[in-house]
Amino acid sequence: MLAAGALASHAAAAYEPHTNYMLQCMGCHKPDGSGEPGRGVPDLRTSVVPFASLPQGRRYLVQVPGAAQSTLSDAELAAVINWIATQLSAVKPERFVPFTAGEVARYRRTPLIEVSAARARLLQQAR
Amino acid sequence: MSWLDTLTEDTARAVARRTARRGLLGSLGALLLGAAGLPLLPVARGASPKPAGAGAADKTQDETQCEYWRHCAIDGYLCGCCGGSASACPPGTEQSAVTWVGTCHNPADGLDYVISYNDCCGKGTCGRCLCNRNERDTPIYIPFESNDYDWCSGSSKANIPYHCSTARIVAPAK
Numbered sequence: 001m002l003a004a005g006a007l008a009s010h011a012a013a014a015y016e017p018h019t020n021y022m023l024q025c026m027g028c029h030k031p032d033g034s035g036e037p038g039r040g041v042p043d044l045r046t047s048v049v050p051f052a053s054l055p056q057g058r059r060y061l062v063q064v065p066g067a068a069q070s071t072l073s074d075a076e077l078a079a080v081i082n083w084i085a086t087q088l089s090a091v092k093p094e095r096f097v098p099f100t101a102g103e104v105a106r107y108r109r110t111p112l113i114e115v116s117a118a119r120a121r122l123l124q125q126a127r
Numbered sequence: 128m129s130w131l132d133t134l135t136e137d138t139a140r141a142v143a144r145r146t147a148r149r150g151l152l153g154s155l156g157a158l159l160l161g162a163a164g165l166p167l168l169p170v171a172r173g174a175s176p177k178p179a180g181a182g183a184a185d186k187t188q189d190e191t192q193c194e195y196w197r198h199c200a201i202d203g204y205l206c207g208c209c210g211g212s213a214s215a216c217p218p219g220t221e222q223s224a225v226t227w228v229g230t231c232h233n234p235a236d237g238l239d240y241v242i243s244y245n246d247c248c249g250k251g252t253c254g255r256c257l258c259n260r261n262e263r264d265t266p267i268y269i270p271f272e273s274n275d276y277d278w279c280s281g282s283s284k285a286n287i288p289y290h291c292s293t294a295r296i297v298a299p300a301k
Contacts, residue, residue, distance in 0.1 A: 015300060015301065016301055018298075019241060019298070019300050019301060022228060022241045022297055022298065022300075023228055023229070023230065023241060023300075024271065026228055026243075026297075027225055027226045027227055027228040027243070028225045030224075031297070036224055036225065039224075041225065065271075066271060069269075069270075069271060070271055071271075071272060
């Protein structure tokens, strides 16, 4: 079902999650996900899996502008977040619950305005 | 005017006595066949122009050219014209940490590749080989796929000047 959804909405160029990571995320977050924390580009390796264990964190990972406003479909965005959590994370991903296209679609409808404040709250909760 | 009539008649009769009626058809036929056969000669083929994009003059395989295949989404001065290459920054500059990423089609093998357009920073503007092709670049109000930024401002040294742009192959796009 997921694949069918992705094909229907992105028939022209359906890429694997790794390629979509390279095209949509890597320019700022680096090939390994380490980012530029000193210049406001978070390290995905230490934040994605802890955030995904919190309900508000799951919303944040989808609603953060770089994800929500990307040109990826809901299914593709779910696949990229799941790929980051399983392939790049420095935090053990055993308890990571994968995102589905439906969950991404639900969160994506609500825009996140105060991004930095939401992230600071999550960092405190995740510790 | 009778002298003109006489001259015309005499000339025409003289020509008719000297030549065979079928001779004209024969000569014309030979001429037509010869003309049709001329373009088939190897000389004609040798002189015809080569198809565009073939051989050493292929601009899509020359990294100092804007038409180079990896430059399909570039917006800046080509580092290949500035003392570096399409993959490496010129001496005295450093590569930007953040970058614009897109895909380009390589006509040589028919595959699409992920290309990272890292800017080279730390020296004044190169000014040579400006290239602005912008395939799949979006307007700046769709910011995540717009290439109209000075990526040097995101480098480790703040606000160092932009010099030129590279177009590195990251991986095949699949």
